Amino acid sequence: MKYSLLTTFLLLALIPVRMTGQPAHADECVTVQHGTFMKNGRPYYFIGTNYWYGGILGSAGKYGNRERLIRELDHLKKIGVNNLRILVGAEGPDKEPFRVTPALQLEPGVYNEELLDGLDFLLAEMKKRGQVAVLYLNNSWDWSGGYAQYLNWNGYGPIPYPSVKPHTWQEFMSYAGRFHHCENCLRQFEEHIKFILGRTNRYTGRKYTEDPVIMTWEIGNEPRAFSTESIPAFEKWIGEIAALIKELDSHHLVTTGTEGQHGCEGSMEVFERIHSDPNIDYLTMHIWPKNWAWLDIHDIPGSLQASIENTTRYMNDHMEIARKLDKPLVLEEFGLPRDEHGYGPAEPVTCRDQYYRHAFNHVLESARHRDVLAGCNFWAWAGEGRPASARIFWQIGDDYLGDPPQEEQGLNSVFDTDSTVSLIKKYNRKLLKNIQ
Numbered sequence: 001m002k003y004s005l006l007t008t009f010l011l012l013a014l015i016p017v018r019m020t021g022q023p024a025h026a027d028e029c030v031t032v033q034h035g036t037f038m039k040n041g042r043p044y045y046f047i048g049t050n051y052w053y054g055g056i057l058g059s060a061g062k063y064g065n066r067e068r069l070i071r072e073l074d075h076l077k078k079i080g081v082n083n084l085r086i087l088v089g090a091e092g093p094d095k096e097p098f099r100v101t102p103a104l105q106l107e108p109g110v111y112n113e114e115l116l117d118g119l120d121f122l123l124a125e126m127k128k129r130g131q132v133a134v135l136y137l138n139n140s141w142d143w144s145g146g147y148a149q150y151l152n153w154n155g156y157g158p159i160p161y162p163s164v165k166p167h168t169w170q171e172f173m174s175y176a177g178r179f180h181h182c183e184n185c186l187r188q189f190e191e192h193i194k195f196i197l198g199r200t201n202r203y204t205g206r207k208y209t210e211d212p213v214i215m216t217w218e219i220g221n222e223p224r225a226f227s228t229e230s231i232p233a234f235e236k237w238i239g240e241i242a243a244l245i246k247e248l249d250s251h252h253l254v255t256t257g258t259e260g261q262h263g264c265e266g267s268m269e270v271f272e273r274i275h276s277d278p279n280i281d282y283l284t285m286h287i288w289p290k291n292w293a294w295l296d297i298h299d300i301p302g303s304l305q306a307s308i309e310n311t312t313r314y315m316n317d318h319m320e321i322a323r324k325l326d327k328p329l330v331l332e333e334f335g336l337p338r339d340e341h342g343y344g345p346a347e348p349v350t351c352r353d354q355y356y357r358h359a360f361n362h363v364l365e366s367a368r369h370r371d372v373l374a375g376c377n378f379w380a381w382a383g384e385g386r387p388a389s390a391r392i393f394w395q396i397g398d399d400y401l402g403d404p405p406q407e408e409q410g411l412n413s414v415f416d417t418d419s420t421v422s423l424i425k426k427y428n429r430k431l432l433k434n435i436q
Contacts, residue, residue, distance in 0.1 A: 048083025059118030080428025091145025098406035138220035177226030242279035260285030335412035343410030382413035
């Protein structure tokens, strides 16, 4: 069949234009402009949650629970939570002490296909609800394998789990700190990044590198040098991994996942340097009043105000660095125990709600003034999950909660019946009014 020149031109005009190197959905991705997140052409501020086990729930095997996942994503959407911070997956083997089970990467380069499918399913369901994911790719702590598992794979001996006597936290940190000096460990982690970023979601057909449901690739959960001597190697590693991710994926944001000064061997200079890297799009901080001895667990109401004051100082110090670098800052982990340091939903969370309200107000004020504190992710969503009645620590078959297996189940979890849920909904509504 022959076409006239005009007909050919008209037919070509109907074909969607796609610029080289740019996805057709580029305007859907979260971006950074002058210290502010932008989403769909508007400033993006958020109150989100940590939902580390979402990919496990999304799997179709014996560990998954897609019905629960769908109900909880619906619930989160209803209360305005559209930003979920999620563990890509644990490193194996399974059934290690106080370790996430099941693992995604069972051995270097060997993956659990059910969990890969679960991550696909999770992201596909989030997209239906207009939610975005912050996906962290590693962990400096033992509860998901992380640094220690890479070292174990490479002949550094058994992992000295700090939750297993007679091992100590100092012993574990000395062990984990060798990660930055293990060339084969670093290479294997880079291969893991290439594998995950090279994936295509089987439910949506979207490449991960082109899927706007992914907001951020995060280098790790609380990455640390673990000693002043390892700071140069740590900084070098952060820069190299950030550059690798940007080389593989120019459409998504990259950040560190650090706790801030507390996770940078006490140095704000280190914190500033790693976030000044042009491949790092925004800054992160975590705040843990109990772990940092700001909160007295024997008198939570009496020590709450001191915890709030310390929190304010910590946030302000990090916001100053963010303003200097002209990049957003996210408080992506914070939590507080229940009023009597119990673990079940029957115990009130009056003090926690007061602490959360303080953090939420900081984000709200920042949104009103278009300042750098762009959001927060509380730790963590447990939803309809409940702790086992006969024990404190997680065992196979128990519900997944916000607390990782090495922590008391219910310690920092937000259950769907907590008064905190109404508070989250209230502040997300306020945020929405201030960014429209």
